[in-house]
Amino acid sequence: MPITxxxxxxxxxxxxxxxxxxxxxxxxRDETTLATALRDGRARFHLFADGKVxxxxxxxxxxxxxAQDYRAxxxxxxxxVLLGHDGSIPVLATxxxxxxxxxxxxxxxxxxRSLLYxxxxxxxxxxxxxxxxxxxxxxxxNRHCGRCGTRSESRLGGYRRDCGKCGSTIFPRTDPVVIMxxxxxxxxxxxxxxxxxxxxxxxxxxxxxPGETIEAAVRRETREESGIEIAAVRYYASQPWPFxxxxxxxxxGEAVSSEIRFDARELEDCRWFTRSEIVSMIEDNHPEGLRxxxxxxxxxxxxxxxxxx
Amino acid sequence: MPITxxxxxxxxxxxxxxxxxxxxxxxxRDETTLATALRDGRARFHLFADGKVxxxxxxxxxxxxxAQDYRAxxxxxxxxVLLGHDGSIPVLATxxxxxxxxxxxxxxxxxxRSLLYxxxxxxxxxxxxxxxxxxxxxxxxNRHCGRCGTRSESRLGGYRRDCGKCGSTIFPRTDPVVIMxxxxxxxxxxxxxxxxxxxxxxxxxxxxxPGETIEAAVRRETREESGIEIAAVRYYASQPWPFxxxxxxxxxGEAVSSEIRFDARELEDCRWFTRSEIVSMIEDNHPEGLRxxxxxxxxxxxxxxxxxx
Numbered sequence: 115m116p117i118t119x120x121x122x123x124x125x126x127x128x129x130x131x132x133x134x135x136x137x138x139x140x141x142x143r144d145e146t147t148l149a150t151a152l153r154d155g156r157a158r159f160h161l162f163a164d165g166k167v168x169x170x171x172x173x174x175x176x177x178x179x180x181a182q183d184y185r186a187x188x189x190x191x192x193x194x195v196l197l198g199h200d201g202s203i204p205v206l207a208t209x210x211x212x213x214x215x216x217x218x219x220x221x222x223x224x225x226x227r228s229l230l231y232x233x234x235x236x237x238x239x240x241x242x243x244x245x246x247x248x249x250x251x252x253x254x255x256n257r258h259c260g261r262c263g264t265r266s267e268s269r270l271g272g273y274r275r276d277c278g279k280c281g282s283t284i285f286p287r288t289d290p291v292v293i294m295x296x297x298x299x300x301x302x303x304x305x306x307x308x309x310x311x312x313x314x315x316x317x318x319x320x321x322x323x324p325g326e327t328i329e330a331a332v333r334r335e336t337r338e339e340s341g342i343e344i345a346a347v348r349y350y351a352s353q354p355w356p357f358x359x360x361x362x363x364x365x366x367g368e369a370v371s372s373e374i375r376f377d378a379r380e381l382e383d384c385r386w387f388t389r390s391e392i393v394s395m396i397e398d399n400h401p402e403g404l405r406x407x408x409x410x411x412x413x414x415x416x417x418x419x420x421x422x423x
Numbered sequence: 424m425p426i427t428x429x430x431x432x433x434x435x436x437x438x439x440x441x442x443x444x445x446x447x448x449x450x451x452r453d454e455t456t457l458a459t460a461l462r463d464g465r466a467r468f469h470l471f472a473d474g475k476v477x478x479x480x481x482x483x484x485x486x487x488x489x490a491q492d493y494r495a496x497x498x499x500x501x502x503x504v505l506l507g508h509d510g511s512i513p514v515l516a517t518x519x520x521x522x523x524x525x526x527x528x529x530x531x532x533x534x535x536r537s538l539l540y541x542x543x544x545x546x547x548x549x550x551x552x553x554x555x556x557x558x559x560x561x562x563x564x565n566r567h568c569g570r571c572g573t574r575s576e577s578r579l580g581g582y583r584r585d586c587g588k589c590g591s592t593i594f595p596r597t598d599p600v601v602i603m604x605x606x607x608x609x610x611x612x613x614x615x616x617x618x619x620x621x622x623x624x625x626x627x628x629x630x631x632x633p634g635e636t637i638e639a640a641v642r643r644e645t646r647e648e649s650g651i652e653i654a655a656v657r658y659y660a661s662q663p664w665p666f667x668x669x670x671x672x673x674x675x676g677e678a679v680s681s682e683i684r685f686d687a688r689e690l691e692d693c694r695w696f697t698r699s700e701i702v703s704m705i706e707d708n709h710p711e712g713l714r715x716x717x718x719x720x721x722x723x724x725x726x727x728x729x730x731x732x
Contacts, residue, residue, distance in 0.1 A: 132636045140632060141647065141688070197634075245634025252633070255591065256569035263567035263574065282564065286633045290599045290670050322670060323449060324561070324595045325506075325554025327441045328661040338450065349658035352637040361599050361631060363672075379450070 130230045130410025131244040131354045133237040136198030136205055138245075143196075143270040151196050151204035151271065152181075158205045159184040160197070160246040163212035166223035167243045169234055177224075177235045177243050184208070195249045195272025197242055206271075207246030226356050230410050241354070248359035252286050255358075260284065289360045292331040293319035295416040296342055296367040302392065302420055303342055303369065304406075305376065305384040313403045315387070315395070317413045319362070332365050340384045341375030344368060350419070353412040364412045366420070392421050439539045439719025440553040440663045442546040445507030445514055447554075452505075452579040460505050460513035460580065461490075467514045468493040469506070469555045472521035475532035476552045478543055486533075486544045486552050493517070504558045504581025506551055516555030535665050539719050550663070557668035561595050564667075569593065600669045601640040602628035604725040605651050605676040611701065611729055612651055612678065613715075614685065614693040622712045624696070624704070626722045628671070641674050649693050650684030653677060659728070662721040673721045675729070701730050 151157055158178045161168040168187070169177050179187075187210040194208045217223060224232065226247050229240055249272055259266045259277035266275040266284070275284045295317050296303040304315035320335035322328065329347040336344050344367035353362040376384035387395070394400040396418060407413040460466055467487045470477040477496070478486050488496075496519040503517045526532060533541065535556050538549055558581055568575045568586035575584040575593070584593045604626050605612040613624035629644035631637065638656040645653050653676035662671040685693035696704070703709040705727055716722040 129636075131634065132639070134634050134636075134639065137643075138632055141686075241634060245632075248633040254570070255593075258567060258569055258572035260565035260567055260569050261563070263572040265572065284564075285598075285630070287596055288599055288631055288633060289594075290597055321594070322597055323447050323554075324557040324597060324668060325440065325443050325550060325663045325665070326670075327438075327443075327663060328670070328672070330441070330443065334446075354634045354636060356634070359633060361635075361637070363637070377450075 129351060129353045129412050129415050130237065131241050131356065132352070134198075134241040134245060134354070135200050135238045136242055136245065138198040138273065140270065140273045143273060145269070148194065148196055148271040151206060152194070154204050155181065156203045157181055158200070158203060159189065160205070160207040160243050161187055161189060161210045162207065162247065162250055163210050163217075163223055165247070165251065166225050167229055167247065168210065168217060169222050169224055169229070170220055171222045171234065172220045175234050177229070177239045178205070192268075193250060193253065195246065195253070195268070197245050197249070200238075200242075205242055207243075207250060209250060231408050233410065244354050244356040247356040248288070248354070249286055251356075251358040256284060287359055290322040290328075291319055291355065291360045291362050292322060292328060292335055292365060293317050293362045293412055293416070294332045294336060294344075294347075294365045294367045295420055296336050296340070296344055296369040297420060298369040298372065298386075301386040301388055302417065303336075303340060303374070303384065304387055304417075305339060305381040307380070308382045310382075311405075313400075313405050314407065315383075315385075315404055316407050316411075317416055318384075319413075321360075322363075328363055328365070332367050336367055339377050339380055341371075341373065342369050343371040345370045350416055351412060355412075362412050364416050366416070389421055392417060396421065438660060438662045438721050438724050439546065440550050440665065441661070443507075443550040443554060443663070444509050444547045445551055445554065447507040447582065449579065449582045452582060454578070457503060457505050457580040460515060461503070463513050464490065465512045466490055467509070467512060468498065469514070469516040469552050470496055470498055470519045471516065471556065471559055472519050472526075472532055474556070474560065475534050476538055476556065477519065477526060478531050478533055478538070479529055480531045480543065481529045484543050486538070486548045487514070501577075502559060502562065504555065504562070504577070506554050506558070509547075509551075514551055516552075516559060518559060540717050542719065553663050553665040556665040557597070557663070558595055560665075560667040565593060596668055598669045599631040599637075600628055600664065600671050601631060601637060601644055601674060602626050602671045602721055602725070603641045603645060603653075603656075603674045603676045604729055605645050605649070605653055605678040606729060607678040607681065607695075610695040610697055611726065612645075612649060612683070612693065613696055613726075614648060614690040616689070617691045619691075620714075622709075622714050623716065624692075624694075624713055625716050625720075626725055627693075628722075630669075631672075637672055637674070641676050645676055648686050648689055650680070650682065651678050652680040654679045659725055660721060664721075671721050673725050675725070698730055701726060705730065
């Protein structure tokens, strides 16, 4: 029985989507794994329609359903993936075809951001749904072999796809992204994307490029987006981010320049904020109505941890 | 002109493949970018045959060639990627068809591991070649759209592929991998893979799975491979690892169990090593002839940094 460290010291354990209890045991899987899981009467299912996750919104909201629910909602057998086991209970995910625009009461469909920020379900269910969302999107984008174009097949309960023609195997994809708070000690740097909610400012972020270290990506992205130069980079924590299948790598950057020249194609604004301004943004009483991303986002953790010193 | 931090404080700057000087400027690219780079008479080329990089092995060894060399070796126009600019000089990469088994003297083909460990070319050339190797492999495995199977096209100098049929866009892939040194303070945990060179022991490592934090991946991989339980996880440094396109995320793990039960499918052996044993392994005078990976690998950096305290 594995020892668990839910109260471990590092920051990552308290960030949304980061509380996965499921043991994927991807190395232990074979061609019988999925069928065995499906035969288990205790199996639980996460169900997705158009990339949104089904939630039963009653006195005890849940995104985890029984095999009976899976069948009642017409869950796709082809899209089934085994996310892993919670203890000995198999947890699976698949797509459902939703007739009309919305599911019947008391069911709702949540996009993954709303699921995170609304805190409608438990952290462990949201984390399992994040794994499911990433895997289902990856399968949808990889029905065919990238090398030869032939239709490929899902194997090992969805943890691999094989091409029967050229023999290629392809594994689920996770994109590393750096997300960083640049600070000069007294101030921190936040930007505003054109599609952010009103008044919202957040940390800068961007994909790690081929052949790049995390540290180089933090410096390059900060420079490209804001014009600010970073010297020392300090890792903080990480967060699975199912949009569609990223790994957010959170870091602090020591700013060694101060004049902002932001990239107007990516940002609507970019400014320095003092600690007291950030406190008012977190407490939602900033005089201009400015705000930060809410608690479950690693951006919030980076910002609030900095304010706390 | 960007400020550079080649002597920056974090460990990652001294690790092989991590010294990329090239500005990819992927956000600035358009359909003219590659043609403009090719018209520049100063352009440099990295050339690959069967996944190996061409090196001119003379008094001043190099993996960087002129446009004349690119044409003389029959470089593929279709496979061309623009790695970025070194200052204002464009640096590209492509494949060559090598007749016979080996190139003529004084040229050699190096697999990327040999290029790293032999230190045959400068750190910045090896780092550029690592980016090239990752990108060229990714293109080879993604000639077709994963969603619909149609032949896709390389765009933006190789930093994107577009499907003309279904409209999918796909970006270069980088796989996050955790590589960790578990320690109990006085000892560290190393394993031996079945394909390692004789006497060689190294850190454990494995892919970050969908919906998993870096910290959870460190704990899970260590447990699965060795049976050792990890509590606190501390990030150390990162390294681009072109096998075929990974990002190694190096960390220390606080071991809170001591009985090893290693996974015999993945490892031939796994043991605890004392500091003095590690010193003899690094200095290559261990009584049993045991050794660690050489200097440019992040495994070496993790191990030697721990020994140094």
